[in-house]
Amino acid sequence: MKYKMLILDIDDTLVPRGGGISQKNAAAIQKAREAGVYVTLATGRGYYGSSHVFRELGLDTYVINYAGAVINDTRTDKPIFVTELDNSFVQEILAMADDMNLHAHLYQGDRIVYEREHPYASAYCAALNLPYSIDSDIRKKTWQNVPKVLIITEPERVSELLPFFKKHFENRVEVSASSPGFIEFNRLGANKGTAAELLAARLGFGRDEVAAAGDNTLDLELVRWAGLGAVVADGNPDVKREADVIIPACAEDGVAYLIENYILKDDANGIMRNSGEKKDVQARL
Incomplete structure (x- = not known):
């Protein structure tokens, strides 16, 4: 096999x-x-x-x-x-989200932390049964042990916002999209x-x-x-x-x-494959 x-x-x-x-x-x-x-x-x-x-x-x-x-x-x-995001990037993402009227939250272990009540945050935590806390001073604190920051927006806005954030954080932060409306930020690499x-x-x-x-x-x-x-x-x-x-x-x-x-088969019969060689992973930890 x-x-x-x-x-x-x-x-x-x-x-x-x-x-x-x-x-x-x-x-x-x-x-x-x-x-x-x-x-x-x-x-x-x-x-x-x-x-x-x-x-x-x-x-x-x-x-x-x-x-x-x-x-x-x-x-x-x-x-x-x-691997974790530096606090400088955490604060930059949170500040940009606030300026753009977007909901953003950070993770501390499996606990979600966000600045104020938001229907997106409530729905997200309820769907995954996640513990959370609201911290009005989130943008004033120095955060450690943050593996990810997540922005949640309307799904139709991701096609506009994802390229914007990718360009802004190019060579500084990993930016990607996951579920509809989710834009994720991780440490580069x-x-x-x-x-x-x-x-x-x-x-x-x-x-x-x-x-x-x-x-x-x-x-x-x-x-x-x-x-x-x-x-x-x-x-x-x-x-x-x-x-x-x-x-x-x-x-x-x-x-x-x-x-x-x-x-469970040793050949690829019946499966359509794209042409071209595999690409190397761009970033290394």
């Missing part, structure tokens, strides 16, 4: 918006694990926010959280790798691709032995780095162009399709 490690994004790849893990995806993941494939997750979510997913799947593995800023061990509930490379090396897997699946720009470096990079059919067009294989949409059990038609 060529692919010995499978790394899956959660939202809109494994789990559809507002839904759960389908029986077909869960069964395929279990089948892959029984065949000896090391299955794990790479998500923008924090550890607590992703815990019900890996526990439902019975994964006792390392998990990539905060879009690559943290790698956690599910057996000990402790991180083995952490902290992304799913670099985290996957670190984790694969720790586990003794070569790049060519790793397959991965995602949907949005938060998954771009992971898709580029993996020996087999898959993107769901309803994923971001820019990310799809970088994929080796396009799989069915999240709601159509694309993960199960990938496992059944490629991971």
Whole structure:
């Protein structure tokens, strides 16, 4: 079997918006694990926010959280790798969000901190059952141990705001989009691709032995780095162009399709692959 490690994004790849893990995806993941494939997750979510997913799947593995800023061990509930945003960048992002009338919050471990009540923040914390605190002095404090800052806006504004923030923070901060309306900020070099490379090396897997699946720009470096990079059919067009294989949409059990038609087979018959060589991960930690 060529692919010995499978790394899956959660939202809109494994789990559809507002839904759960389908029986077909869960069964395929279990089948892959029984065949000896090391299955794990790479998500923008924090550890607590992703815990019900890996526990439902019975994964006792390392998990990539905060879009690559943290790698956690599910057996000990402790991180083995952490990278954080400098306070200067945290404050710059918060100030820009305030000036642009955008909601932004930072993470301290799995706790969310934001400046004032906002319906986006309330909905986000409720959806993931996350602990949070409101701090009116958030922009006056010096913050440490911040793996990520998140801006939440209307989904239709992301196409305008993402290029703006990418240009503003070029070569200073990682900026990417995840779920609709989410713009994520991590330390430069902290992304799913670099985290996957670190984790694969720790586990003794070569790049060519790793397959991965995602949907949005938060998954771009992971898709580029993996020996087999898959993107769901309803994923971001820019990310799809970088994929080796396009799989069915999240709601159509694309993960199960990938496992059944490629991971558990030794050839790529019947799967359309994009031309071109794999691109190296752009940033290194």
